Structure formats: C-alpha cells, structure tokens
Amino acid sequence: MNEVNFSVGSDSESTHTDISINCFLNAFLRESKVVTWKKSSDNQKLAIVPLNYGQQLIYIPVSYHSVLGIHEYQLPLKLVNQLDESEEKLLSFNEFLQLIINDVDIVGDLTNEQKLIFIQRVVESRANTQAAIAARDNLQAIYSGELNFEQAEQGLIAGHSVHPAPKSREQFSESDARLFTPEHQTQFALYWFAVSPSIAITDSTGQYEINERIQQLLTADTQLSEAILDKVPDNYLLLPVHPWQAKLLLNIRDIQQYQEKGLLVNLGAIGANWYPTSSTRSLYSPGLPYMLKFSLSVKLTNSIRNLSLKEVIRGTRLQQVFNTEQLCSFGQQYASFKVMQEPAFIGLINSKSEAIDESLVALRDNLLMHASQEEAVVLATLTQQHPLAEDSLIADRVKTVASHKNISISQAAKYWFNQYCQYVVEPLFALQANYGIVLLAHQQNIVLKMEQGEPVGMYYRDCQGTGYTELAYQLFPEQLIDDAQMPENFWSKDKVLRYFPYYLIINSTYNTIAAISARCDVSEKDLLHILHASLKQMQSQGVQDSFCLDFVLQNATLRSKGNFFCYLQNYNENSIPDPAVIYFDLENPIAKIEQSASAKNTSTTKVVSGIV
The missing domain is CATH 1.10.510.40 (Transferase(Phosphotransferase); domain 1)
Known part of the structure; x- marks a missing residue:
C-alpha cells in the first residue's frame, strides 16, 4: 500500500495536556501491540512507538501514568533515531497521525480511503473539542463546585476518554454543532407534528396511554399548549421532533405524501426550550415530566444514532419488569438507585406499515422534574x-x-x-x-x-x-x-x-x-x-x-x-x-x-x- 500524505489544516500545539489528544492516545496505547514503556533520564514515563521496523521511535511523555490505561500526557511528542537517541525532532499531533497511519506494523494493511476517513474524523473531533473549549466563558465552572443535571450534561466537552475521535459528528455542519450540541451550551424549541393515528406507531406501558403522556407535557409547557390551540385536528396525536431531524424527515417521500393528504400537519418550532444532554440526541427541559430521546441521523463516534423499533420496545419492557413484585426487595435494599424509565414511544410508519426509524422518539421519565437544582x-x-x-x-x-x-x-x-x-x-x-x-x-x-x-x-x-x-x-x-x-x-x-x-x-x-x-x-x-x-x-x-x-x-x-x-x-x-x-x-x-x-x-x- 502506498504512503498517503494528508492535508489537515493548522496544527497548533501547546506544552501542556490536550484532552482530545489524551482520548486518542489512551485508545491507541490500550490496543496497540507494538508499544513499550521506559523511563527517561529525568525519571519521566515514556510510551515508545517503533516506526520503520524500529529504525525510529516516537516518544510519548506521560505526566500521569495509570495502571488502568487512563493516562495524562505531556506534549509535545518526539521522533527519535533508534541508533542515536540524541537525534530527535518534536512532533505535532498531525505529524504523529501521519506517521502511524502509514506504518503497516502499527495499523495493519489499510486502504487509502480508510486512512483518509480516519484522519479526517480524528482531526475534526479535535477541532470540535477545541471550539467547545474556546466558546466557554468560564471553563473552570465545570471543574469546580456543584453542578446540576443540565450543567453537567452540557459540561462534557471531551467525550469518551478512550476513543480516537470522541467528538466526531459527520453529518453536522459547524453551524449545526453550535445550534444542537451540548458542549456549546445550547437550547432550542422542538418541532411538533400533528399526525393521524393511522400513520403513527406507539406504545405506552403503565397507567397512561401515549396521548395522556403527551398531554402531561402540554400541561407542564404552557407555551406549547397555547401555541397549538385550535391547530390540531380532532383525534390527532402530537409527535415531538428534534429540529435538525425534522428537516430530514420532511424530505422522506412517504412523509411528504402524508402532508399532502393532511395526515401530518407541521406545527413548526414551538414551546419551551430543551437542552441537548451529553448524548446529543436526548433532550431535557427543566420542570417537564419527560426527557426525550430521539433518532438522530448523525454518526456520533462509532455509529449512526437512529433508534429502532426493537430498542424503544426494550424501554417499555424494562418498565414492566421493574413494576413487578419480585423487584420490591431490590427497591428496598437499594432505595437510592433509580432507573430513568422509558415507558412510552411514538413514531411514524411508512406506506408499507413499517416503522420509520428516523422518526422514533422515546419518552424518558424526568426524575429531576421537581429537583432541577439537585447535584x-x-x-x-x-x-x-x-x-x-x-x-x-x-x-x-x-x-x-x-x-x-x-x-x-x-x-x-x-x-x-x-x-x-x-x-x-x-x-x-x-x-x-x-x-x-x-x-x-x-x-x-x-x-x-x-x-x-x-x-x-x-x-x-x-x-x-x-x-x-x-x-x-x-x-x-x-x-x-x-x-x-x-x-x-x-x-x-x-x-x-x-x-x-x-x-x-x-x-x-x-x-x-x-x-x-x-x-x-x-x-x-x-x-x-x-x-x-x-x-x-x-x-x-x-x-x-x-x-x-x-x-x-x-x-x-x-x-x-x-x-x-x-x-x-x-x-x-x-x-x-x-x-x-x-x-x-x-x-x-x-x-x-x-x-x-x-x-x-x-x-x-x-x-x-x-x-x-
């Protein structure tokens, strides 16, 4: 396989730790079979990555060495001649990426396409993390003192601590990220569709039907209830929709036909503001009885985040199991352990009566409804x-x-x-x-x-x-x-x-x-x-x-x-x-x-x- 050169833009470095690089290196070092460890002359731990059959070595200085593999690193990295270790060169992170991605002993025999995709995602993830940090007026606030649920959810700026690209999100543009990602401390109103029961798929376990649960949201959200007054046809159901996902759904041909036939009414973005939580696709609004988990057709880290019918049924099933007498003793022994149950879901079906995965949304019990300032x-x-x-x-x-x-x-x-x-x-x-x-x-x-x-x-x-x-x-x-x-x-x-x-x-x-x-x-x-x-x-x-x-x-x-x-x-x-x-x-x-x-x-x- 030929060596591939990458143009990945600017690569500013610092001499302290970089949390996005930490995440990458933790994943790389945990899985790599070629890495060895040594101590430097000043007693600092170094991870050693051999290149070109060992002719060159990459030194990765570690400021905190974890026996469990959750290290902290001291930039910059160094490229050293194996025969003469005094012959060294400081490496930027992007240079490091280029070196390891072209070494078959380190990453295996990859196609050029795989290399390009990987590098682009890693660089994008790092840029996303840096942008989120730069956008914080008071970065220290998420590292000291009490945080409530909303602050903590939107305080996760790095993502998965052992992943090469924890903040990658391919389908989101930069403006999408500023509007819809939690680390940008954003909030927004939902889109709402009024839909005929004939095109809806729903389930609700426990004492409430799906329309009753939606009514609970309406009762708690006076902005929403006032905005839809006289706009919802009789017996229609209300379907909450993530605003980014709404654009995607309205381009699906079956949904366009539902609109043409009056089976679906787009009510637009209305009601209370919702905060994206750390998963991005789950939203929270203080004081409302449910959080909402949406399908979001965006690749976040390892997968596209669409729900499936089997997954949302899993939520209603778990609620049924937890309502049994058999679990009473567990509830007594572990009274401080609570599950945010997902007792209901709603979505649309296509012309073949199959669930449209992209439209599914699960209702999650908001156990903090009356304790929004709890730590x-x-x-x-x-x-x-x-x-x-x-x-x-x-x-x-x-x-x-x-x-x-x-x-x-x-x-x-x-x-x-x-x-x-x-x-x-x-x-x-x-x-x-x-x-x-x-x-x-x-x-x-x-x-x-x-x-x-x-x-x-x-x-x-x-x-x-x-x-x-x-x-x-x-x-x-x-x-x-x-x-x-x-x-x-x-x-x-x-x-x-x-x-x-x-x-x-x-x-x-x-x-x-x-x-x-x-x-x-x-x-x-x-x-x-x-x-x-x-x-x-x-x-x-x-x-x-x-x-x-x-x-x-x-x-x-x-x-x-x-x-x-x-x-x-x-x-x-x-x-x-x-x-x-x-x-x-x-x-x-x-x-x-x-x-x-x-x-x-x-x-x-x-x-x-x-x-x-």
Whole structure:
C-alpha cells in the first residue's frame, strides 16, 4: 500500500495536556501491540512507538501514568533515531497521525480511503473539542463546585476518554454543532407534528396511554399548549421532533405524501426550550415530566444514532419488569438507585406499515422534574480531564468531602470511591446476579446524585442498553413472554461476560479510579482493593447467579471494546454482524488482587494448621 500524505489544516500545539489528544492516545496505547514503556533520564514515563521496523521511535511523555490505561500526557511528542537517541525532532499531533497511519506494523494493511476517513474524523473531533473549549466563558465552572443535571450534561466537552475521535459528528455542519450540541451550551424549541393515528406507531406501558403522556407535557409547557390551540385536528396525536431531524424527515417521500393528504400537519418550532444532554440526541427541559430521546441521523463516534423499533420496545419492557413484585426487595435494599424509565414511544410508519426509524422518539421519565437544582452529575463529566492539567471535577468533589469531614484528601478519596461502589457497582451487579437484568452502565449512562460532594445515589438511563439472562426469564415469565420475537434481548453467559464487565468495570469504574488517583494522593491499587472488597462482599453474601461476579473476581482478563481499531476499520458498531469482533482481552487487575488474597489465606491456613 502506498504512503498517503494528508492535508489537515493548522496544527497548533501547546506544552501542556490536550484532552482530545489524551482520548486518542489512551485508545491507541490500550490496543496497540507494538508499544513499550521506559523511563527517561529525568525519571519521566515514556510510551515508545517503533516506526520503520524500529529504525525510529516516537516518544510519548506521560505526566500521569495509570495502571488502568487512563493516562495524562505531556506534549509535545518526539521522533527519535533508534541508533542515536540524541537525534530527535518534536512532533505535532498531525505529524504523529501521519506517521502511524502509514506504518503497516502499527495499523495493519489499510486502504487509502480508510486512512483518509480516519484522519479526517480524528482531526475534526479535535477541532470540535477545541471550539467547545474556546466558546466557554468560564471553563473552570465545570471543574469546580456543584453542578446540576443540565450543567453537567452540557459540561462534557471531551467525550469518551478512550476513543480516537470522541467528538466526531459527520453529518453536522459547524453551524449545526453550535445550534444542537451540548458542549456549546445550547437550547432550542422542538418541532411538533400533528399526525393521524393511522400513520403513527406507539406504545405506552403503565397507567397512561401515549396521548395522556403527551398531554402531561402540554400541561407542564404552557407555551406549547397555547401555541397549538385550535391547530390540531380532532383525534390527532402530537409527535415531538428534534429540529435538525425534522428537516430530514420532511424530505422522506412517504412523509411528504402524508402532508399532502393532511395526515401530518407541521406545527413548526414551538414551546419551551430543551437542552441537548451529553448524548446529543436526548433532550431535557427543566420542570417537564419527560426527557426525550430521539433518532438522530448523525454518526456520533462509532455509529449512526437512529433508534429502532426493537430498542424503544426494550424501554417499555424494562418498565414492566421493574413494576413487578419480585423487584420490591431490590427497591428496598437499594432505595437510592433509580432507573430513568422509558415507558412510552411514538413514531411514524411508512406506506408499507413499517416503522420509520428516523422518526422514533422515546419518552424518558424526568426524575429531576421537581429537583432541577439537585447535584446530579453524569459520571463522564465528573471524570473528564482538565484541558490545563488541573483538577478534574471528581477531584474537586473529593477535596470538598475532605474539607467538610475534616479528613485527609487520601482518606476522602477512599471514602468517596467506597460510596461509588455502594451506590453504583453493587446495585448494578445485584440486578444482574439476582434478577438476570443486564444494564449496560457506561459513563454516560450513570448519573450520580451527590450531596456536599459525595455520592448518595445513582440514576441509570438508556433503557435501550438492556438485556435479560435465563434467570430473568424464570423470574419474569409474564413480562418477557413474547420476547422470543427479539432473541437479541436474551443474553447468554458469553454475551454477559463480554459486555457487562466492560461497561461497568472498564469503562466507568476504571475511569473513576484513574481520575481520583491522578489528583487525590491515593494509588489506583488502593482503590482497586476497595472495588475488590465490594465485589467480594457481594460474593460472600451469596447471589442467585454468580457466574459474572466470579468471572470479574477470578478471570485473568476482561473483554474490552477496541474503540481505536473499530473506528480505524470504519465499522458501524450497531450494524456489524458480530460486535464481538471489536473486543479484545485486557489484563484484569482485580483477579490479581483475588489471587494474592487467596494465596495469603492459604498460607495463613497452613501456618495455623501447623500450630495445631
């Protein structure tokens, strides 16, 4: 394959950390098989990337080295001659990209098209992050003090901390980004369509029909109810539409014909303003009873963000399961754990009576309707690194706890993380191990309720990322009786072991550990011991189905998603036949702690036996 040169515009560099580059390098170093590590003459950790069969080396200086792979980096990078290390050249990030993308030993045998697409997306993502940072009047505000839900959602400026292009969004123009992305602190009114029931597809579980739930929104949003007065034909349903998506929908031929026939009335952009949350496609309006999750036909990171009918049905199914008597004991034991249920959805069908995926919207319970100023912070914002290599928000909250409780920062860090385990790790594992309910809790699905800086509860969101093991089908036969129509909802043991530990442990908990350790005078090893103790306690108390818990405690490796090579190969994560191909084995430090504890117990037992 010929070497490809890229023209990617300006490439300004700084001598401090760059959070978009951090995200890229964390993904690259975690997955690359050619990287080695060494210490420099001044005792700084360096990641070493060999080029041209080892003739040249790229030095990546690390200002904070994480055993879990969530490093912080000290720019600039350096290109060094292997035979004479004094012969070196400073590398810009774009030069670094060009070098690694053309080295087959590093990235494999790629087509020129794959190289171009990858580079363009990475550069665009970095530019998007830089633009969001530049647009902030008070950047420090999202790294210190209490944030409410809206502020935290719109404070996620970097995105996925282990991804080569976490802020890529191909179909959005720059003006679209300023209008519709959360990091630009934007808000906007929804479009509303009045639609004949004959062209709608809906479902609503619980005590309310879909029209009643929409009426609840109308009652709470007086601007909307006044604006549509006498404009909605009798018996028509109201369909909320994301304004960017509205333009796309109005170009679909079936929808154009519905308009011509009077089956769909475009009421325009009206009503209260809504804030895009960290996922971009989910919107929030303080004081309204529901959040809304839309199909958004934009490729954000690894996939186009359209909902499917199976996904929105998953939301109504989960609500039905949580309404059963079997889960009463869980609710009592974990009263501070709440699910933002998605009890209803609405969308349009085409002329063949098939759901138009691009039109689907799920209604999500707004559990903060009467507590909009509560400190409720998405975990990804808590853990994101600071653009100036200062304290993350989670470090700030730990130090607040230290001050409030008059304890050392190290003690506060251990206390804070123990609270995290209690309110996040334990209830999510309990649902899986005792009820067969799998919730994929990555950093953007975990919202921590906090008081005076410490976790006191958790909200889980995104009911599309759920599944059920054999245990669940035994416990909830009535609610899951027709699940045979959606076989992907059944999670085999292999599937659980691949996904659940990745999302909860690697994606969420490892990032939490690294973010605390980087700034709070505590080692990652100390926090891993707390995590191990939390899981071990659950195991010792006994659970209904311990296979996943045992696996996390004992298996030498866990399966990790390969965001770097998935993105490099231009896979659409939601449409590849077997998503397992983008996962790889990652060393499991929890199992090392378990082995050490078991060996110590065995040794103690032998000594005691000898005394006896």
